[in-house]
Amino acid sequence: MAEKLLSGVTVKVNAEGYFEDLNQWTKEMAVEMAKEFNIELTEKHFEVIDYLRQKQKTGEQLSIRKVGNSGITDIKGLYTLFPGGPLKISSKLAGIPKPVSCV
Amino acid sequence: MKNIVILGSGTAGTIMANKLRKSLPAKTWNITLVDRERNHYYQPGFLFIPFGSYSESDVVKPKAGFLPSGVNVIYTDIDKIEPQQNHVLLAKNKSLGYDFLIIATGAQLKPDETPGLKDKLYYKNIFDFYTLAGSLALFELFKTWKGGKLVMAITELPFKCPVAPIEFVCLAEAFFEKKGMREKIDITFVTPLSGAFTKPVCSDVLTEVLEKKGIKIVTDFYIERIDNDTKTLISYDGKEVPFDVLVIVPVNKGDDMIERSGLGDDLNFVPVNKHTLQHEVYYNIFAVGDAAAIPTSKAGSVAHFAADVLFENIMSAINGKPLEAKFDGHSNCYIETGYGKATLVDFNYDTEPLPGTYPLAGIGPFKLLSITRINHWGKLMFRWIYWYILLKARPLPVSNHMSMAGKKQVVN
Ligand SMILES: Cc1cc2nc3c(=O)[nH]c(=O)nc-3n(C[C@H](O)[C@H](O)[C@H](O)COP(=O)(O)OP(=O)(O)OC[C@H]3O[C@@H](n4cnc5c(N)ncnc54)[C@H](O)[C@@H]3O)c2cc1C
Numbered sequence: 154m155a156e157k158l159l160s161g162v163t164v165k166v167n168a169e170g171y172f173e174d175l176n177q178w179t180k181e182m183a184v185e186m187a188k189e190f191n192i193e194l195t196e197k198h199f200e201v202i203d204y205l206r207q208k209q210k211t212g213e214q215l216s217i218r219k220v221g222n223s224g225i226t227d228i229k230g231l232y233t234l235f236p237g238g239p240l241k242i243s244s245k246l247a248g249i250p251k252p253v254s255c256v
Numbered sequence: 257m258k259n260i261v262i263l264g265s266g267t268a269g270t271i272m273a274n275k276l277r278k279s280l281p282a283k284t285w286n287i288t289l290v291d292r293e294r295n296h297y298y299q300p301g302f303l304f305i306p307f308g309s310y311s312e313s314d315v316v317k318p319k320a321g322f323l324p325s326g327v328n329v330i331y332t333d334i335d336k337i338e339p340q341q342n343h344v345l346l347a348k349n350k351s352l353g354y355d356f357l358i359i360a361t362g363a364q365l366k367p368d369e370t371p372g373l374k375d376k377l378y379y380k381n382i383f384d385f386y387t388l389a390g391s392l393a394l395f396e397l398f399k400t401w402k403g404g405k406l407v408m409a410i411t412e413l414p415f416k417c418p419v420a421p422i423e424f425v426c427l428a429e430a431f432f433e434k435k436g437m438r439e440k441i442d443i444t445f446v447t448p449l450s451g452a453f454t455k456p457v458c459s460d461v462l463t464e465v466l467e468k469k470g471i472k473i474v475t476d477f478y479i480e481r482i483d484n485d486t487k488t489l490i491s492y493d494g495k496e497v498p499f500d501v502l503v504i505v506p507v508n509k510g511d512d513m514i515e516r517s518g519l520g521d522d523l524n525f526v527p528v529n530k531h532t533l534q535h536e537v538y539y540n541i542f543a544v545g546d547a548a549a550i551p552t553s554k555a556g557s558v559a560h561f562a563a564d565v566l567f568e569n570i571m572s573a574i575n576g577k578p579l580e581a582k583f584d585g586h587s588n589c590y591i592e593t594g595y596g597k598a599t600l601v602d603f604n605y606d607t608e609p610l611p612g613t614y615p616l617a618g619i620g621p622f623k624l625l626s627i628t629r630i631n632h633w634g635k636l637m638f639r640w641i642y643w644y645i646l647l648k649a650r651p652l653p654v655s656n657h658m659s660m661a662g663k664k665q666v667v668n
Contacts (some may be wrong), residue, residue, distance in 0.1 A: 214551060216413060217448075217478060219522050228480070232493045238476055241450070253454055254550065 159185050171244065171251045175209060176195040178248030186246050190237070194246075198234055200225045204249040215240065216252070260570075261344055261354040263334055263513075265291040268545030269360035270322050271339070274649035275567045277324040288328040288352060294319055297456075298642055300556060302357050302385050303420055303592070306394035307334065314639070315388065322647040334361070337517040339538045356540050356570060359519075359526055361511040363376040363546035363554055365488035369507040370411050372482030381487060382502045385424060386416070387429070398431070403551050404500030409489055410447050414523075415508040416546055416554040419601070421445065422452055422462055423592040424503065429469045430594030436621050441467030444472040446489060446497055451475060455608040457666050458601055461625050465593055508554070510547055525549035530605065531582040533566050540573070542566055550563045552585035554603060558645055559585040564656040586658040588614075598631035600624050604658040610666055615654045618663035624663065 154173060157166045159182040165173035167168040172178055183202060187194045194202075204223050208215055215239045221228035235246075244252055260276060262269045271288050280287065301315035323329060333347040343353045365386055367373045373382060383397070384390035407427050420476040425445050432441045445452070445466060451459035452466060452473060466473055480492045482502070510524030519526050519535075525545040528535050530550040535541040543549075544566050545559035552558055561583070568581035585605030592598045600622050601609035613620040622634050645652055 213521075214549070215520075218412065222522055226493050228478070236493065238450070 159189060167250075168195040174247040175206065178206075182248070182255045183246045190235070190242055190246075192235065192242075192246075197226065198243075198246075200232060201231070201243050205243060205249055209247075214252070215244070257351060258355045260285060260287050261352055262287070262289045262357070262358045262360060263337075263344065264361035264511075264545075264547065265289045265319055265323070265329070266296070266360065266362050266545065267556045267642075268362075268547075269358070270296070270319070270565065270647045271563040271649050272358055272544065273327050273359065274322075274324050274647070275563065276570065277327055278649070279567075279571065282326045286328065287326070288330065289318065289323065290332065290334055290346060290352070292331065292436045293335045294331055296322060296647070297388060298639060299386075300417065300420075300642070301639060302388060302391040303423055303427070305388075305391035306385055306398055307427055308395060308398075312388065312392065315520045317643065318485075322643075328569070334511075334513045335516065336513055337519060337541075339517070339519065339535075339541060342540065354540070355413060356573065357542070358566070358570075359514070359541065359543040359547050360545045360559075361513060361547045363508040363525075364511055365506040366509050367504075367506040369509075370479060370482065370504075372484055373504065373506060377482075377483070377502075378485045378489070381500065382482065382504060384504055384506055384634075385420075386505060389426075397501065401501065403432075403437055405442045405444065405498060406444060406501050407444045407489065407497060407499035408503045409445075409477075409479060409497070410505045412507040412523075414554055417463075417589070418453065418553055418555075419589050419591045421447075421503075421505055422466070425471050426465065426469065426594040427592055428656050429471060432602075441471075443470070444474060444497060444499075446474045446477045446479075448478045449475060455601075455603060457611075457654055458603075458609040458625065460520060461599070462591070465599075465627070469594070476488070481538075503542045508546075514547070521549050523549075529587065532563060532569050532579040532584060534569065534573075534579060542570065549582075550585065553587040553589070555589060556585055556642065556646075557588040558586065561588075561656040563649070584657050586656060588654075590631055590638060592632065592635055593627050596632050597627045597629055598635050599627045600631045600634065601659060602663075607658060607660070610663040612663035614662060615659075617659075620662075 155166050156163050164177045235242040288518045294317045295316050298315040301310045304310040337344050343351050344466040377394050383394045408421050452462040453459040477491045514524040516522035527549045528543045533542050544562050546554040565581040565583040569579040572579050588602045590598050590600050603609040611625040614622045
């Protein structure tokens with residue numbers, strides 16, 4: 154297990170940099186991590202992040218399609234918000250594990 | 257008289273019917289199966305049809321031959337489940353009451369979900385090998401194909417048998433090599449995943465296998481649509497992959513019946529407890545096989561291992577006991593890599609595929625995550641085991657729980 158310093162707090166992360174404990178997460182940390190991806194977080198980004206955190210807590214499996222059907226944004230919108238890997242990046246910023254949509 | 261109704265008589269439903277009929281007295285328990293198809297399809301065999309190694313008769317047999325006597329079988333469409341009334345509505349307004357319901361309606365292909373898939377190039381330049389019709393059409397094409405860009409693409413996760421597309425490109429590579437025209441075929445593997453497979457160690461092994469064969473891999477490609485005029489795959493973030501022949505795994509969803517019943521997630525798979533397979537709200541409803549929304553592969557081997565657990569839990573439920581059998585997500589797949597060889601993976605919810613031997617520690621005879629001839633025989637033998645042992649729920653010398661014996665830890 155690795156550690157990462159975010160907003161002055163040491164958080165536990167896995168080898169790929171995903172949070173081990175979603176309760177350690179704060180909004181400030183998300184803003185800081187987003188900079189690594191050159192993303193400036195907006196209200197819309199946080200709506201997606203809140204949605205992901207909620208679904209994670211209820212134990213639902215997440216997929217790009219599911220977020221695209223959430224009513225917050227569609228799949229294209231999700232790619233615009235989090236270019237490159239919408240679900241991978243948004244999950245990282247949301248402090249939840251990397252989703253495994255398929256095993 | 258009490259009633260158990262099993263929806264779907266594919267791999268999982270057929271195994272459940274055989275197990276339950278052996279154990280429940282016919283005097284007190286009716287068992288009823290409902291399926292729209294009279295034929296049973298050995299879906300893993302579809303993979304071999306395009307290359308001429310299997311024909312239609314190897315993979316299709318009447319369902320009746322695999323069902324025990326003393327089970328009612330209704331060949332019709334299931335309209336919907338009304339869980340609050342404990343009954344199922346069938347076509348022509350027939351209704352069927354149940355004390356326990358097992359949902360085993362599998363996963364279906366939905367080519368309509370991808371714009372441009374079922375368009376003017378469908379079954380001319382765009383194929384699937386996930387249906388008998390699709391694999392037969394590919395067989396015809398490959399007989400005379402002069403070569404070009406062959407693209408294997410996956411539209412959406414999850415899909416049945418997550419290794420089948422990898423096997424397809426390996427078999428295609430070997431097929432065209434044997435035909436002496438390998439250099440005329442440019443093979444590309446397109447996936448929405450970040451590697452050839454989800455699980456890290458296995459993904460590395462399989463990526464290397466593909467690279468060695470000169471098969472290109474395009475990762476993180478989430479298909480938005482297919483342009484039929486330019487013969488191009490287009491992703492949501494505007495990336496493009498051109499093709500001459502596209503072999504695609506269409507979106508997989510649970511049957512529409514699940515949606516009509518209000519029992520599915522956004523892909524119509526039925527959320528159930530991943531260990532007991534019981535519905536979280538309706539305690540007399542269970543889901544098994546591809547129909548269940550549980551975080552493991554949609555595969556025949558999973559259906560078979562899960563059926564063992566479900567059988568125990570249904571017997572407990574019938575006897576008013578707590579459900580003690582727990583499914584661990586055990587999955588076991590032979591992966592054809594071409595040239596008469598194959599590899600094998602064995603994993604569960606918590607443990608990713610690791611190298612080693614299976615099913616006996618240190619002995620095998622099958623080798624996990626390495627490419628051997630005997631693994632290929634394992635895969636071919638599986639067809640015979642499937643028809644004559646697995647469906648009939650005859651005992652097999654493998655455990656339904658994954659075992660760490662014979663596996664080697666890998667440090668990433
Ligand atoms: C190309 C390919 C290769 C594969 N290779 C492998 C492999 O190597 N190893 C492996 O373990 N697995 C493999 N699989 C996966 C395996 O075939 C499936 O996981 C397995 O068959 C699932 O069983 P099931 O009972 O859940 O569903 P199915 O066997 O698909 O059965 C579902 C049944 O429900 C019926 N049904 C559905 N809805 C309705 C309705 N509304 N009304 C009436 N009837 C209905 C259908 O007619 C069908 O008979 C492969 C699959 C494919 C397509």
